[in-house]
Amino acid sequence: MVRTIRTCSLGLAGALILAAVPAEARVTTFVRSGASTFVAAQAAANAGDARRAAMLYASLAAAEPGNRTIANRALAQAILAGDMPLALRLARATPGADLAPDARLLLLADDLRERRPPSALAAGWPDELGFVTPFVRAWTLSERGKRRDALAALDNVARDNLLAPLVPEHKALILLANWKAKEAQAFIPTALGRAGGRGDRLRILFASGLLRAGSRDAALALLRGRDVTLAAAATQLSAQRRPDFPAVTAAQGFGELLSGLAVLLNQSERSALPLSIVQVARFSDPANEQTAILLGLLLAGSDRSDDALAVLRRVPDSSPLASEARDAEIRTLLRAERRPEALARAQAFVAGARVTADDWSRLGDVFDAMARHGEAADAFANAARLTDAGGPGPERWSLYLLRGASLEQAGRWTEAEKSLEAAHALAPDNPVVLNYLGYARLERGVRLDEAEALIAEASRRAPDDASITDSLGWAQFKRGKLPEAIATLQRAAAADPGQAEIHEHLGDALYTAGRLYEARFAWSAALVTAEDDVRKRIEAKIAAGLTPTTAAP
Structure with missing residues (x-):
């Protein structure tokens, strides 16, 4: 049986915010040999150093203005690095027909941010951008106050469009942007059912729009539950009579759309494309903190842990999504084998003024990764105490299971069995609990009839x-x-x-x-x-x- 390992409770859903030095400073490096610069750029790209690769390719592109291959490589790496001033400069100097989809999306995001007519859609690229066209039209119409026309544009999304599952979400957002709370509520359940890992973000987004429009009870109903993120959002929004709704402009709607697209692509596409799209999403709406968390996760997955940590640590502790950002930070550090640093950060989180069960559980994860199982058990016990007292956090059974698993691995079977039995009492039908308790007894040769029965029921x-x-x-x-x-x-x-x-x-x-x-x-x-x-x-x-x-x- 594979040991139970807790994973961070986020779902992919966000993107970049890397501070870019001025573009001019990035392209003035003098290199004697074009060939050696090209090799160095390739090496940087292969090593995941997109920032250096973009700088080197851009220097070559400046020396060879007609070389579209070099220009496109420079542009691709600039987007991956989050250097949007450089990326935009390169994109504007490239004929539209030669631009890759992520570069075209970047130009489109820039137009929407500046509230210009979307030149990308008017420049003869409908085949390339057809899947986003109805959404962009809808948001530009909504921004101009043409709500009905905006919804009609979304009605034209084809069933085979990759983004078709996101139509209810964007109808709800556009209605909320236009203060139509009652109409929006008709689309919210379907949108949440399709949200996947973006569920918390959308619940908070919908709740803020409903509350702004005066539907307080409906807003707070979306935030009920044990989840630390939702509890923090409920506290924060309850204190505001009329909160801001962060999905009003076309650029904000486009950023949300691209975050959803990146999540969909990341489920099947293991190339750099989801990361590029998330970088563009972040550029389109820099205030979207969920996009920042997604960016951090994708950067970490590309072995760019320092860049990932820089992004994740920009999510403020006051944000409802702070717990998700902390989860992503610890996951990044553990993935990079930076365990002492992960431990120091996790210990700092539990020392904070507003410590939650998630903070203690996260510390338990780090101790578990370091094979310090007794200390992991103590951390999970502290998390359980907070949830037993009615505080938000993971399901209580999961904390007792994790504590029991840690105690078992620490060689403290008597205590472990009691904790595992408590998990079983809280979740008697849960197959993970049934399996773990049964297998642990099986390994020790105790209560074998019960052990086999528990495992059979789990199966x-x-x-x-x-x-x-x-x-x-x-x-x-x-x-x-x-x-x-x-x-x-x-x-x-x-x-x-x-x-x-x-x-x-x-x-x-x-x-x-x-x-x-x-x-x-x-x-x-x-x-x-x-x-x-x-x-x-x-x-x-x-x-x-x-x-x-x-x-x-």
Whole structure:
């Protein structure tokens, strides 16, 4: 069974805000050899240093004004770096037909920011920008007070348009921008149902528009629940009689649209395109803090941790989204193997005046990543105390589960079992809780009938979860149900071929059944992804067969 690992509770939904030095300062570097500059620019781009790559490519483009390949590379890297003054200068010097989609979106964002007619749409690029055209028209019409025409433009979005799922969201926003709270409410449930990780941002956005229009009860209803972000927003908005609504202009609406597009693309597109689009989204609406968080996550995913941290740390502690920004910051530091720094930051968060359960839980995550399991358990216990007292935060069962898991890994089984049982009492039907408690007992050889029953129930409730299927197969193996165990473990291995633990379990079961060749094949598959501390055990089994000392725990 794979250990429960808490992940940061955000969904991708934001973009850049890198402070750009003046464009002139970025393109005046003198390099003797054009060839060496080109090689250096490529190397910088490959290393993820978009800022240096843009500067070097731009210097080459200045020396060779007719070289469109170099100019486009400079433009692409400038957008990735968030150097919009340089990117705009390069884009304006490039014929429209030669511009990549992200550059065209940047010019469009600049027009909307400056409240100019969208030249990108009038310049003969409808094929390239057709998927955004109805949304841009809608927002420009809305900005001019033509609400009905704006909604009619969104009615023209084709069903096969990538952005079609965002139509209800933008209808609601346009109606709220025009003070039409009652009409907007008809679209809000559908919009939230499609929001994914952008749900908190949209709830806050819709709530501020409803409250501004006088629909206070409907606004606050959107913010109910245990979530720290929503609780902070509810407190903040409740204190305001008529808050600002940060989605009134066409540029703000376009920034929201591009954030949604980046999220959709990031689900299937692992290129630099989502990052470029998020940079443009941030340029279009620099005040969108959720876009900043998304930018930070995408920068971190591109191994630009320093740039990511600079963006994330600009989200103020007073923001309702501060907890999401902190989650993203700690995730970035852990991804970059900067664990002492992650610990220092997480400890600083819990030392603050308005510490939340999320802050303590985040500290627990860091201790867990550092294998300091006893301290992780204490942090999760502090988080649970706050939620037990009625404060916002993660679900109570999840905190007791995390505390129990940490105590178990710290070798404190008696305490761990009590915490896991508390999680089970709070969430008796949750397959993760059922599986963890059952597997922990199975590993220790205690209360085996109950352990197998718990895991079987977890598998019944989550039949497609390969880790839980693996637990069930291993329970069957431990109980001597060998043919049944092999069939179950084979099903788990087929569902998740990359999980070493499943293949090791399958190999042990096959070897016990006398199917030695198949067992070694399964163990060899486990070696592909096994951690170092497990590899030696598996290698010993491949070499000499299964023994009591090399059996999986």
